[in-house]
Amino acid sequence: MTMFSSRSWREYPQRYRLEASKFKKSGKTYFPPRSIDPETGDTEQEMVVLPDTGKIVTYTIIRVAPGMWGDQSPYAIAIAELTDGTKLMAQMTDVDVETVKIGMEVRVEFRRIQTEGDAGVISYGYKFVPKWY
Amino acid sequence: MAGIVGYGAHLPRHRIKVEEIAKVWGADAPSYKKGLMLREKSVPPPDMDTITLAVEAAKNAFRRSGGVNAADIGAIYIGSESHPYAVKPSGTTVGEALGLTPHLHCADFEFACKAGSEAMFVAMSHIDSKAMKYAMAIAADTSQGAPSDALEFSAAAGAGAFIMGSENLIADCLFTHSYMTDMPDFWRREHEFYPQHGGRFTGEEAYFATTMGSSKAILEKSGMKPSDFAYAIFHQPNGKFPQRVSRMLGFTQEQIDPGWLAPRLGNTYSGASPIGLTATLDVAKPGDLIFMCSYGSGAGSDSFIWKVTDRIDEVRDKAVRTHKLLDENLTYVDYGTYAKYRRKIKKNY
Structure with missing residues (x-):
């Protein structure tokens, strides 16, 4: 399943720059950004940029990948808790999937996420890589 | 005169050794190692390209810039012979990812292996002419060498990024x-x-x-x-x-x-x-x-x-050093993996 380039474009602030919404009343940060705080109904918010490091809290390994990701299998999809407490889900890259474990420190890197064949738009965004420095 | 306010690099972690390429094509590895002084080269994985390398190198340049405000950067120039698109600039994506858009001049440069230094040259010209406070110049490539050609032993990937300005210079x-x-x-x-x-x-x-x-x-x-x-x-x-x-x-x-x-x-x-x-x-x-x-x-x-x-002395360790990226955390790939990563194998996509 490919993502339409128009949708990808609308999500650049979050996909490219990890921009999240932080609500004034609750002080809670949501990613992807939300226009209304689901707990308080508050709409007053500020944009915050998420930190780029965290630790894996859970993951799964994809061995039979859909369509365009087939060449990359096996790969891990992980949820990491970033240093500000926000949880973020992303594909892992530059890692042997057998070494992925809960608690592993990761860094967010800018990578290709998908391409619409050889002629279509290339979609970019964030992935996790093991934090080694 | 203009100079460097922030600098950074990014390299893939994957490497292939000269012996691994030579054995596939019946080439004499010792003569390449001795004659051209090449031991191994970097290999970009499939989700890494000139744009992604440029973004990560530029983030390291920002880390060493002493807090340059993204909005003060007036131009982004990327020099490469492997821009991912034939038509659509690399600089627009990199500028967007770094938060430099929209008040920004952008151009992709091309001049084989000196496209990056062209970007540096032009970026500094804007500073010297006082047209802007800062300009970003990035040199990035995921170069290709034809299978069995001498270039295949050397064509590699990496990026260097520089924020040019006139105050608070590193160089x-x-x-x-x-x-x-x-x-x-x-x-x-x-x-x-x-x-x-x-x-x-x-x-x-x-x-x-x-x-x-x-x-x-x-x-x-x-x-x-x-x-x-x-x-x-x-x-x-x-x-x-x-x-x-x-x-x-x-x-x-x-x-x-x-x-x-x-x-x-x-x-x-x-x-x-x-x-x-x-x-x-x-x-x-x-x-x-x-x-x-x-x-x-x-x-x-x-x-x-x-x-x-x-x-x-203040800034060199605000971001990863280039030799650390060169020497540590390496993964060596065989020729098959390299051929797959570099899309040298014909298949139905």
Whole structure:
């Protein structure tokens, strides 16, 4: 399943720059950004940029990948808790999937996420890589 | 004069050894290792390209910039021979990812292996003309060499990024000089996947004549001599050429060592001398003079003389050092994996 380039474009602030919404009343940060705080109904918010490091809290390994990701299998999809407490889900890259474990420190890197064949738009965004420095 | 306010590099972690390529094509690995002084090269995985390398290198440049505001950057120039799109700039994506848009001038540069130094040259011109406070110049490539061609042993990937400005400098640019002639030594026609080259013709008449022409001119312009410099960086299509041209000019091995990355990194094309500069700044001391001369087939060389400032000691460890990316956390791949990563295998997509 490919993502339409128009949708990808609308999500650049979050996909490219990890921009999240932080609500004034609750002080809670949501990613992807939300226009209304689901707990308080508050709409007053500020944009915050998420930190780029965290630790894996859970993951799964994809061995039979859909369509365009087939060449990359096996790969891990992980949820990491970033240093500000926000949880973020992303594909892992530059890692042997057998070494992925809960608690592993990761860094967010800018990578290709998908391409619409050889002629279509290339979609970019964030992935996790093991934090080694 | 303009200079460098922040610098950074990014390299893939994957490497392939010369022996691994040689055994597939029946080539003599020891002769490549000795003759061209190449041991291994970097290999970009499928989700890494010129744009992603540029973004990560630029983030490291921001980390060393002492808090440059993204909105104060007036231009982004990316030099590469492997822009992911034939039509659609790399700079728009990189600028967007770094938060520099929308009030920004953008252009992708192309001049074989000197596209990156062109970007640096033009970015500094904007600073000198006071058209803007800061300008971003990035040199990045995921270069391709045709299977079994000599270039396959060297074509590598990496990026170096520089924020140019006029205050709070890490390195002041004292002199520049550009030298260019029409030289058919290396090219890639439109719609062709791999570049072609003139074999031995790429040496004396092309690389050496152009590098010498530019280097001698800037030495004359500046009134300086090789022994005045702490370090020197030359374009490195292999390990041997920069070593030889540095000796021809009167530089020593010790002067080129920090920025002489090709034996372990390969030829990062547009990235080669700019990444060499990042590795050299990582070890430079305040007051050091650094000589730099790029080379791009076609053919031309941009030369720069940099003077390192006191600020280097403050910023060098604000981001990962280039030699750490070169030496640590490496994964060696076999030729099959390399061929898959570089899309050298025909399949139905």
